[in-house]
Amino acid sequence: MWFKNLHLYRLPRNWATDTARLEEQLAKLTLQGCHATDPKSIGWVPPRAGGTLIHSVNQQWLLALGAEEKLLPASIVKRFASDKAKEIEEAEGRRIGRREMREIQEAMTLELLPRAFIRSRSTFGWIDPINGWLVIDSASPAKAEEFLEQLQKSVDGLPARVLKVIQSPSAAMTGWVASGEAPAGFTLDQDLELRSTEKATVRYVNHTLDGEEIRQHIATGKIVTRLAMTWNDRISFVLNDLLQIKRLAFLDILKEQADGQGENEDERFDIDFTLMTGEVAQLLDDLLVALGGEPVAAN
Structure with missing residues (x-):
């Protein structure tokens, strides 16, 4: 279990909740699957x-x-709706107006949905209640x-909020590139x-x-919006101006620690998850320091 793209949210440190209570809340909104006319269904599933x-x-x-999600391309709906409209025009000797055409397309969508293919996907999230992190692994902000x-x-009053830092990522990255000096540990x-x-x-x-060319770009007012970095020779990643971490890669020195450990797949999964969460928590701590820390009211 190695995350690749991190969206970062803050929780209170030592968040006072437990897995039994949280699981009870999640169980109210589990994935039920798409019914015949449902275009999409979402809900919690076991990791x-x-x-x-x-x-x-x-x-x-x-x-x-x-x-x-039901895979029903708009082009397919449009084609079937067009065929239906022609049938009506020929049978009744009249033209189909825009409003009626929209109604036909809606009716064809409902008719075709039960026959559409279903695509399944999962989005993973990691909660660190001790250090106060909610980290979602997704390349897509949506x-x-x-x-x-x-x-x-699912969780009433969930105390999660977008991570805030004192120095904007763009300003910090621009300074690092302009000086040619990375922050400590990077x-x-x-x-x-x-x-x-x-x-x-x-x-x-x-x-x-x-090169001088890059410094010239900065001198003329350009700012850094994406920067590839490596932390302690253990994790490489790309930081962007929205404080998102992309292309997270755990380097050989780290994965070697997991190789050969665990007697079965479940044990190896837990070892990988333990290594990942421990390393990423330290990376995030160092990244916060590099960005000037969090505002005083943040935690």
């Missing part, structure tokens, strides 16, 4: 097949939001927001994106960041 809704290891909790909204529906890698106030964007991939 491990046959397990409970909260997979708990060393006071770290893993949750999974399941979703089923799916991360979907996870958070469902958790808020190194700067070779992927970079800069953007001007007019939204003009310059991207560098596998490119040294030491």
Whole structure:
């Protein structure tokens, strides 16, 4: 269980809740699956097949939001609706207006939904109640927001909020690149994106960041919006201006610690999850320091 894209939310440190109470709340909104005319269904599912809704290891909790979506392309609905409209026009000798055409498309959607293929997916989230983190693993901001909204529906008064820091990620990253110096514990890698106030964007991939050309971009007012970094030679990632962590990769030195441990798949899963949560919690602590910490009222 290795997360790849992190959306970060804050919870109170030493959050006073327990897995039994949380699981009871999640159980009210489990995935029911799509009925015949449902285009989509979402709900909580066990992160491990046959397990409970909260997979708990060393006071770290893993949750999974399941979703089923009917695959019904608009082009298919439009084609069937068009055929239906022609039948009506030929049978009744009249033209179909826009309003009636919309009604036909809605009717065809309901008719076709029971025959549509179903696509299933899961979005995982990790709760660290001790250090106060809710971390959602998703490359899509919309799916991360979907996870958070469902958790808020399930848990009354959920004290989760977007992570705030004193120094904006863009300002901090621009300073690091301009000076050529990474914050303590980090190194700067070779992927970079800069953007001007007019939204003009310059991207560098596998490119040294030491050149005068990059500093010239910064001197003319461009700011860094994406920067590849490595933390303690253990985790590489890309930080963006929205304080999201992308392309998280656990390097060989870390994964070697997990190799060969555990006698079965369940044990190996728990070892991987324990290593991941422990390392990422330390990474986040160091990243907060690099960004000036959190506002005093934050925690």
